[in-house]
Amino acid sequence: MRWNKPDIPHKGWDYIGMEDLGENVYPDEPIPYEQCEMCGKEKIRYVHLLKHPDYDGEIRVGCDCASKMICDYVTPQERERNLKNRVNRRKNFMKQEWYRKPETGNFTLRYKGDYITIMKSKYGSGWGIIFKGTQRWEYHGRKITDFDTARVVAFNLFDELHESRNQEQPYWDGNRWLYI
Numbered sequence: 001m002r003w004n005k006p007d008i009p010h011k012g013w014d015y016i017g018m019e020d021l022g023e024n025v026y027p028d029e030p031i032p033y034e035q036c037e038m039c040g041k042e043k044i045r046y047v048h049l050l051k052h053p054d055y056d057g058e059i060r061v062g063c064d065c066a067s068k069m070i071c072d073y074v075t076p077q078e079r080e081r082n083l084k085n086r087v088n089r090r091k092n093f094m095k096q097e098w099y100r101k102p103e104t105g106n107f108t109l110r111y112k113g114d115y116i117t118i119m120k121s122k123y124g125s126g127w128g129i130i131f132k133g134t135q136r137w138e139y140h141g142r143k144i145t146d147f148d149t150a151r152v153v154a155f156n157l158f159d160e161l162h163e164s165r166n167q168e169q170p171y172w173d174g175n176r177w178l179y180i
Contacts, residue, residue: 002038009052013069016049016058018079020087038065046080086159093155107147109154116158118150129154132161 002008022031022045033043038061048066051058061069066076098107098118107118117130126143127150129136137144139153 001040008038009054009069011069011071012054013050013052013059013066015066015070015075016051018076018083019047019049019060020083021045021047022087034060036060036062036065038062038069041065046083048076048080089159090155093158094151098151111158112162114158114162116154118147118154129157131157134161 003010021033025031031045033045034047035042036044037059041062041064044062046063047060048063049058049060050066050069059069063076063080067073070076093111096109096111098109100107105120109116109118114132119128119130120126121128121137124143125145126137127147128144129150131154134157136153136157139149144150144153
């Protein structure tokens with residue numbers, strides 16, 4: 001527990017973002033929960049990332065500690081609620097059945113009134129997603145190599161362009177998704 005240590009600031013922290021440790025976990029795999037670095041609470045899935053000018057590096061904490069450390073008792077809860085809602089939207093999306101068009105081999109999904117297409121690349125083994133004129137052929141900087149990954153990318157694209165217009169958007173910082 002760091003709340004009792006005088007060498008770590010308790011207030012005046014800046015919010016970097018939030019990480020969902022279950023974002024890239026397949027349904028049958030366990031979620032790699034973490035422990036709050038301030039209070040020691042275990043099994044934190046939604047990790048709030050904070051920084052302070054008098055502290056070297058970032059600290060990874062739970063929602064309650066983040067609220068106390070940034071002196072804001074609304075925003076961390078709201079961000080965590082928005083992220084949990086996104087997780088539920090993703091679960092619902094992943095349950096949807098795609099229709100395969102025999103003439104093209106493409107897969108389509110009508111979801112919330114919009115059509116999303118997943119197609120195999122004509123130039124190799126990759127997959128691509130098309131939604132509202134936007135195409136994605138990569139995930140985390142790599143070619144999409146399977147249909148399940150393509151469905152995840154389809155959800156991310158759908159959520160980015162359809163659902164989350166007024167909500168915080170996740171972004172890839174090079175090694176993790178952050179929600180700010």
